[in-house]
Amino acid sequence: MKPSGPNLRAIPDGDDRxxxxxxxxxxxxYENPKIIVGAVCTWGEKYLMVKRAIEPRLGTWTMPIGYMELGETADQGALREVWEEARAVAEVxxxxxxxxxxxxxQVHMIYRARMTGPDFAAGPESLEAGLFTWDEIPWDHLAYPNVRMALEYERQVKGQTGFAPIGL
Amino acid sequence: MKPSGPNLRAIPDGDDRxxxxxxxxxxxxYENPKIIVGAVCTWGEKYLMVKRAIEPRLGTWTMPIGYMELGETADQGALREVWEEARAVAEVxxxxxxxxxxxxxQVHMIYRARMTGPDFAAGPESLEAGLFTWDEIPWDHLAYPNVRMALEYERQVKGQTGFAPIGL
Ligand SMILES: [Zn+2]
Ligand SMILES: [Zn+2]
Incomplete structure (x- = not known):
């Protein structure tokens, strides 16, 4: 049988939507909002960025970020994305x-993380990975506005602990 | 035809799980982690709590909390739960x-919120709703340990802004 899957809409008994x-x-x-997890990772003064090898926004730059999976915590998911997309090991x-x-x-949860060593490389979903100083970051080729917002906030709270996340 | 739905497991082409x-x-x-949103709501010195009318943990007390729905932000979802379960209006x-x-x-996101007026009532998923002083909170009949943790953290950061959330 050809896959059809859920494609009709109705309010089930006892439900309100x-x-x-x-x-x-x-x-x-039962569709639910999806969680996207990522991390602004630093090594010294440099920022870990990846160039997307997949759509959407193929060829643009972002911090490592992707769908949270089953069986992990949000911060573990962020570090898994750092490994999958940039082959780097980090701590939130x-x-x-x-x-x-x-x-x-979607809800995007973006963590601050520090690499625990200098190694990195492009993972299968990245065309390139790189460590950039602030001025070297490819600001004109970022994937989404929230990449810039997260990077700028990381810089704003550098050296601080106990800060509130931006957004809500 | 009797509903069966997805009940077999295999790794799809091009996937890794x-x-x-x-x-x-x-x-x-494609199963994804689910987001639970809730709010520790106060009216003056008092805390808004509801007694669960549904399983799990029927008959125990919690802050208003439930599944985030499609088409809302996490904080809107928390305030929707405050309305649905305690018929109160609040601001995050x-x-x-x-x-x-x-x-x-699951990822639980618990906000701090203030009621904008004194009205509250039990919604359809609540047996009771109540405003409690700190000492009146039914500490021995809370639904989950994270209810106590969120209440205690609310008290710890009372009057503060710019605090980091507990958990990660
Ligand atoms: Zn079917
Ligand atoms: Zn089917």
Whole structure:
């Protein structure tokens, strides 16, 4: 049978919202907002950035960031993305930003992290990885406005602990 | 046809993890961590609490908290839960806690909020709602340890702005 999956909408019994369900087998899909986790990682004065090898925004630069997976904490997910996209090992030491995007039902949680060694390399979802001084960051080729916002906030709270994340 | 839905596991082409798929129609379910949003709400010196009318932990007390829905920000979701469970109107003014529970793939985001008026009432998922002084809070009948942790942190940062959330 050709995959169809949930593609019809109705309000299930006892619910108060429309949900997607499958006309073939009756499965009801409860869609939930998705969590995106990432980290502004530093090594000394330098920032770890990756050039995206996949759409959307292929060829633009970002901190390592991606979908949180099952079975991990949000900060573990951020460090997994650092490893997957930039082949770097880091430690989280604060939450920089919580950005909600209700139009696409995403919450982005961006941590501050420090690399524990100088090694890095492009992972399979990156065209390049690099360590940049502040002035070297490819500001004109960033993937999204929140990349700049997270980088600027990291600089603003540098050396501080106990800061509130930007966003809400 | 009786609903079966995704109940088989395999690694899809081009993926690196097992996913659930439906043997009837082939639909692949990409499960993601879920976001739970809630708020420690105060009215003057008093704390807004609800007694759960649904499982799990029916009959125990908590701050208003529940699943974030599509199309809202995390803080809007927290205030929606305050309205749905305690029929109170409030404003968020900080992020108290981010608790990850990897065993159940949940991230709980608990905000600090202030009621904008004295009205409250039990919503459909609550047996009771109440405003309690610190000493009146039903400490021995709280739903989860994170309820106590969020309440205690609210008290610790009372009057402060710019505090870091507990958890990560
Ligand atoms: Zn189906
Ligand atoms: Zn199916």
């Amino acid at each position: 429309e949900r997607l369900f499958c006309g073939d087998c009756g499965f009801i899909l 030491d604060g939450l920089l930003a919580v950005f909600s995007f209700p139009q696409i039902s | 097992e996913r659930l798929f439906c043997g009837d129609c082939g639909f692949i379910l 003014d900080g992020l108290l806690a981010v608790f990850s529970f990897p065993q159940i793939s």
